[in-house]
Amino acid sequence: MVAPSPQLHRLASDLGIATSYYDTLGRHLEVSADTLVSVLGAMGIDGSTPEAAEAAIEKRKDDAWLRVLPYVVVMRRSQDRVINVHVPDGHAITVTVVLDGGQVRSTDQVDNWEPPRVIDGVAIGEASFRLPVGLPLGYHRVRAEGDGRSVWAPMIVVPDRLELPERTWGPMAQLYSVRSEASWGIGDLGDLRTLVDWSAERGAGYVLTNPMHAAEPTVPQEASPYLPTSRRFGNPVYLRIEDIPEYATLARAQHARIAQSRREVKDDPRTWERIDRNLVWPAKMTALRVVHEAERTPEREEAYRRYRFEQEEGLVHFARWMALATTYGADWRLWDPPLRDVHSAELDVWAAEHADEVEFQMWLQWLLDEQMDAVQTAATAAGMPIGVMGDLAVGVNEHGAETWANPELYARGVTVGAPPDPYNMNGQNWSQPPMRPDQLARQGYAPFRALVGTLLRHTGGLRVDHVIGLFRLWWIPEGRAATEGTYVYYDHEAMVGVLTLEAHRAGAVIVGEDLGTVEPYVRDYLRDRGVLGTSILWWEKNHEGRPLEPEWYREACLASATTHDLAPTAGYLQMAHVKLRQELGVLTEPVEEVLATEEHEQKLFLDACRDRGLLPGDFRLFTPGQLEARRLRAAQLVGGPAGAASGVPQDAAAGDPPTAAAPAGQSAVDRPAVEPIDQGALQRAVEALYRYLVQSRARLVNVALTDLVGDTRIQNQPGTAWEYPNWCIPLSGPDGEPVLLEDALATTRAEALAAVLRGE
The missing domain is CATH 2.60.40.10 (Immunoglobulins)
Structure with missing residues (x-):
């Protein structure tokens, strides 16, 4: 590794580019000169030689003195x-x-x-x-x-700080997975309203959803809600078509055609076993175009006009991109050069010629705004102090609407990811271009303000995924391994300041996902600004390595037993996550060792529940014989794909318990194997763990909807792409079979766990 010259070192430091860092093992690592030069190049600065770096340093000084005022001033009150x-x-x-x-x-x-x-x-x-x-x-x-x-x-x-919310609880749902009899094979805002009503009746204070950011308008469609084309605007696939006022004015024949389309999509086996956006999206768009042709009342026309005025230029740019993507494909880098320039005269001509399509895309966003407003209004009217809590993804895809509309804001030649950690020693590359900290300042943080402000229009809270990204992000030069990146720092006073100001104006709560590699000062800083952190039961330990006592949990946090990147609690207790990782070949240690470690961890927490009287003293989730059988079965599967080197039937080894074969056409990883278990004992264990959280000081306690219904299936397996159907797993019952929302919420299991969250 070539060491940076003193000039390169100083230039990078001046721009907030880390020249060294500490890894998760506490080792101090130096960043190579090649990485620093590449990251500087992504900011439009030449640091390739000591002379170039020195010239860049002097130019930056000159530029600062030639400006009468700073680009922007952000200050606390x-x-x-x-x-x-x-x-x-x-x-x-x-x-x-x-x-x-x-x-x-x-x-x-x-x-x-x-x-x-x-x-x-x-x-x-x-x-x-x-x-x-x-x-x-x-x-x-x-x-x-x-x-x-x-x-x-x-x-x-x-604001100096936000006021912390009153103590309450609420469910967390991956909305796309939550289908009902009335939806189109994918969860929608009508289903969210159902979940809000059910939760409010049981004393919940909020419902947390996955990011509902916009996806590309083409198929195949990106499944991950954390890799959108725009974070400011929403995904029309979540619209409940039948709730649009103009739908009621359609002719009977039009109603019949739309109803038939919904039935065909909903009843298609491909949308039952998995969430199939590629089937749902075209069907819903066809129906929405029919509704779009219906006449609007003068009052609704005025509301639409007002929405367009409020969203200003950002809505126009987004609608144009969606219209262009519908015509030419979702990668704007492949369009004709004049159409790649958001300010070109040729683009204006094209938009005028395709005004109907551009207007259709704006209309879709207005409908989303209306339906979100209706859900939030219903939540607060029912007594929820927060209502709907949205989710903000880290970034956007590199060829989507945001990078097209504001290309200067995004660094080119680098992507965002994460350095090596105990969960992935190769690091991670998320294939997302980072926003440039210098351009954020030049633009007065207006893009970030517009983003947060739009997301908080009709929600009472916002979860910020990877909140450390407001402080620093791991930039990886293109063509390099994730291990060859470095941290680039942002003005967190400005970023957190804008976030809290928009939250204050909306009367909203902010939760930062501060898990993983986060310096202690970040958590202290966010707490002092009134931003809640995130605590996951299994990772909260005291200085002795034992479960952290509830009395010592952070008060300013959202506490939960799981996240969208972990197994549901019932699945975790049955080692579904270990079995899935084994089947996918992503375990980094022998499966016997992983099982032993996980069994020890679970025993620690179940023992802690016993110590507090939350479980009987003689409670056992598994018998010693069941544990031994699980270890032997895992050992049989070592050496190849599930079942390949053992005498176990392929379908049993790959997914279902030995007594049940996987349905035809279902892949091994769709149904991670779980041991036969006493469901009553499993439910008691899940309830005890949540009672443990309820006894904590956390202002917000969060229960996964998957835990409310006894689901064991993992919705996202980090470190995989095509190997596992991430973000396509439907809400399922304890037996692994998909379940409709109304049926899931009607179970005694859901009622019992809701009672636990109420403190009963």
Whole structure:
């Protein structure tokens, strides 16, 4: 590895690019010169030689002094903040703050003894001004006046901290997996309304959903809700068509055709065993185009016009991209060059010629906005203090609507991922382009503000996936392994500030997913800003390596027994995750050792429940004989794909218990094997673990919908792509068979666990 030159080292550090870091084993690692040069290149900066790096350092200094005002000023309401302004040396200047309502506030000039800097023969001076404390929260402007001209910069005043929510609980659902008799083979906003109503009646304070960001309008469609084409706008596949007011005005024959289409999709075996977006999307879009032709009342037309006005240019860009993608495919890099430029005259001509399609895409987003508003209104009317809590993914795909509409914002030649950790020693590459921290500042954080503001229009909370991404992201140069990346730091004061300001304006709760490699200061910082963290039962340990006592849980957190990346609790207790990883060949240790470790971990937590009287002293989930049989069965499967080197029938080894064969056409990994078990004992164990969480100090307690219904199937297996049907597993019962929402919620299992969450 070539060591960076001093100049390259300094240039990278100035730009917030880590030149070294500590890995998860505590080792201090240096970043190679090649990686630093590549990451700098993604920011448009040449650091390929010491001379180029030195020239870039000087240019950055010159550019800063040539700017009268900073690109943007972000400050907390009670913060004492001084900013520097630059003018020709000796010239007078005044600085004021212009509030968003037009009021003007003065500033005080303070001493600044920085000598002038000569740029192109002109001496530039620097003056400092103290901004007033206690300004109203919101988006204002700083104005500098001198030499007969005015210069402006955006100013954002953010809350010192958000108020923590009152203690409550709620379910977490992967909405696409939650189908009902009325939906189209995929969960929709009508199903979300059903879940909200059921939860509110049982005392829940919120319902957490997966990200419902927009996917591409083509098939095959990306299944992962965490790899969208746009995070600001939504996915129309979640629309409940029959709830659109114009649907009621259609002719009887049109109703019949749409109803028939829904039945065909819903009853297709391909949409029952798995969530098949590639079948559902075209069918729903065909029906929606029929509804789109129906006449709207003047009141609804006015509401539509108002929505378009509120969403401004961002909605227009997104709708144009969707229309273009429908016509030419979802990778804008393959379009004709004029259509790749969001500001080209040729694009305006194309959009005018395809105005109907562009308008259709805007109409879809308006419907999503309306239906989300209806769900949130119903939630709060039913007494839910939070209501719907959305989810914000880390990033977007590299060829989607956001990178097309704002290409300057995204770094090219790098992708986001994660360095090696105990779960993946090869690191991870998420194939997402990162936002450039310098461009975020140049654009006054307007893209991030618009994103968060839109997501909080009709929700009472927002979960931020990989919240450490507001502080730093792991950038990987294209063509390099994930191990050859480095961290790039963001202005977390600004990022968290905008996030909390938008949450304050919406009266919303923010939860940060702060799991994995997160420095302790990040958790402390987020707590002090009123952003809740995330605590997962199995990972909460005390200094002795034993389960953390509930009294020592963080108060400012959302506590749960599982996440979308882990097995449901019933599946976890039956080692479904180990068996699946074994079948997929992704275990990094012998299966016997993994089973022994997992059995020990589970025993620790079940013992902790016994110690607190949450389980009987003689409670056993498995008998010693069952545990031994499981180990022997696992050992038989070592050495190849499930069942390949053993005398166990292929279908039994690959998925179902030995007494049941997998249905025809079903792959091994669809149904991870689970041991025959006393379902009553399993339910008691699950309830005890949640009672343990209920006794914690956590303000929010979260229960997976899969746990409410006894599901054992894993919805996402990290580290896999085509090997496992991630994000396509339907909500299922304890037997592994898909189940409709209304049937799942009618079970005594769901009622009993809801009672536990209420503290009964």
